[in-house]
Amino acid sequence: MRQLPTVEDVARIAGVSRQTVSNVLNSPAIVKPETMTRVKAAIEQLGYRPHASARRLRTRKSSTIGVRLDPMSNGISGSLLDRFLHALTERAAERGLRILLFTARTPEHEIEEFRRLRDGSDVDAFVLTSTFRQDPRTAWLLENDVPFVTFGRPSGDDDLGEPIHPWVDVDGFSGSNQATNHAIDGGATRVGYLGFDDGTTTALERRAGWASASAERLGLAGRDLAILALATEDGVPQGNAAATTLLASPAPPDAIVCASDSLALGAMMAAAGLGRNALPVIGYDNTPVAAAVGLSSIDQPLDLVAQSALELLFGETGSTVAAHVHSAADPIHRLLTPTLVARRSTELASVENSGFPLAGNHHER
Amino acid sequence: MRQLPTVEDVARIAGVSRQTVSNVLNSPAIVKPETMTRVKAAIEQLGYRPHASARRLRTRKSSTIGVRLDPMSNGISGSLLDRFLHALTERAAERGLRILLFTARTPEHEIEEFRRLRDGSDVDAFVLTSTFRQDPRTAWLLENDVPFVTFGRPSGDDDLGEPIHPWVDVDGFSGSNQATNHAIDGGATRVGYLGFDDGTTTALERRAGWASASAERLGLAGRDLAILALATEDGVPQGNAAATTLLASPAPPDAIVCASDSLALGAMMAAAGLGRNALPVIGYDNTPVAAAVGLSSIDQPLDLVAQSALELLFGETGSTVAAHVHSAADPIHRLLTPTLVARRSTELASVENSGFPLAGNHHER
């Protein structure tokens, strides 16, 4: 393999010194325009590329963000994080940042990786995707002054036990609220809800959005409301089972809002199985499946999430970690609003029943 | 931020020299056991981590693999590459390798990134995921002696115009052949085929597997065979439309084998729409959706693909690029065999029709 050109080589050709070449690349403002042209020509001529590792060794910055890739993509909804990863990679590239993936079996092991990556100047910051209550990882990162953002806010935002850290999240309350209102706009008078039973903030929040809309517009509360909701694990079969239960109750719902597309798909199947093809069903996350089967769903603005995460870490435009990140005074949160994507699954009530409930939406893509 | 310990610090504490510390980490064999213990203790005591960038600067190796993340995950099947990425990241981690993601809009831009990443010692090798006929990227990589593997073999394996490079692929012929045989085992006498119209090797291969099985076991050939196949773009609506056409023909198929789960899902819908719920349908790629709706599908052994890719690059176990990679004599290809995952969509013929064709498979996961 041939010897690569270095700053020294460029400097010789351009008739200047190393440092001037360095300045052309890093502090263009302080270089005389004429010199600049000469150096740039030399760079071009030699096909010079700075040696990233040498730079990192000296500056202790890497222009790289560490992201842990979760072991398995769990079913249909697992792709959400993959989609986020795509968005993050693209947005990062726009700022000259790159993404370094790694894996870890346990939080402790992950912290070990944090340390290795940070100490080796491999990454400047981390983006965490699935945090949980009293997460030891966020605690460690805060304690060691390692810049990071989480996608998903900590369990208790105003919980005194949890220290404050930067996060970006999508407003789950708004999402299920919109979904519920959409169902009501379509004529529903009793909107059912299929949610998660894992006790996470996400689960509570999404349920609350549904409950709020049901209370405000349908006057439902207390037990009247509670009997319309079921909480299960995520999954198509679980959704199917739960929806079947709801629909078999004495006062069944006339629309169902779900906390995931998997649950929603199960619910659609259950409805169809009971001959209730026209039952409006709304999912969550707007996965490719939802688009494929014509399921209305709540879309999370992942691109905006990625953009916001980077802004919290690096400021509006830069690619070096912003100093203000750890000052608690600044707004280090971003709560984004999701949007409803209406498809056939909620138009059936007003449209002639086409015979097959899961017909694809031909107008998309 | 506190000053991190260096080899020098460790050496002082252990009462040895820099190089001995370095040897403990990189060539443990040549260090006297007693010294070793002392140095290891010092490392532990100080919490020393080698500085990755300094090492890279010196050795010109990074223990990192570059992967381009495709701009958008295209629909249901797009997740295939994401799943591969997961597998690759995990397998790589086992060898102490990491994955660096990057994006590029055009092949030219991507080559530019190759150069930058290689010259900066950011990555040791690349893994390419979607190669195409006369791909300028593989040409550049070969020309510049940059180690790489592709997932997917070049269009013409024995095409003289294409130079040889290492690749891993999954045998598409075998996949659709298994699918077709499975349908025939289930009683089908005329197996339809929905494929891609993009003229790729993949498309041709998968069609050939179906054609071969149909010829051997059903005695179909020539026009009799051709009228059972349709080629379209990938997508649920396209599958729906194509299957509708096939089923409306004078001599319709009694089972359908598809080149993707998207097409298969569309086919299932079309069948159901025509009241032919029991029509066996088989998809390809075994996406989460297939599992969710009980669609039989061909599963690609992505974990094995990842493992094989790494073996081709780094040898059986190592983490430094194997020298033999570019010697044309070695077996630098791996053709893996996919497996069929049978689900409800191909059991309906023998089982009582449950009324709803897309019922989830409750026994999974």
Next chain:
DNA sequence: ACCAAGCATTTGAACGATCAAACTGTGCAG
């Protein structure tokens, strides 16, 4: 005419590791 201030550029040192060569000490054959 002089010195202070400023701009553009250069120089020496440093970042933390590994390589290559030099150095020790021990055992053993001649």
Next chain:
DNA sequence: CTGCACAGTTTGATCGTTCAAATGCTTGGT
């Protein structure tokens, strides 16, 4: 007793870059 081989360790140089301080050259105020 000398010399050679060899295992184990140390030393000096080096990778390519940027930092911090120094240099040379203008400019302008008094």
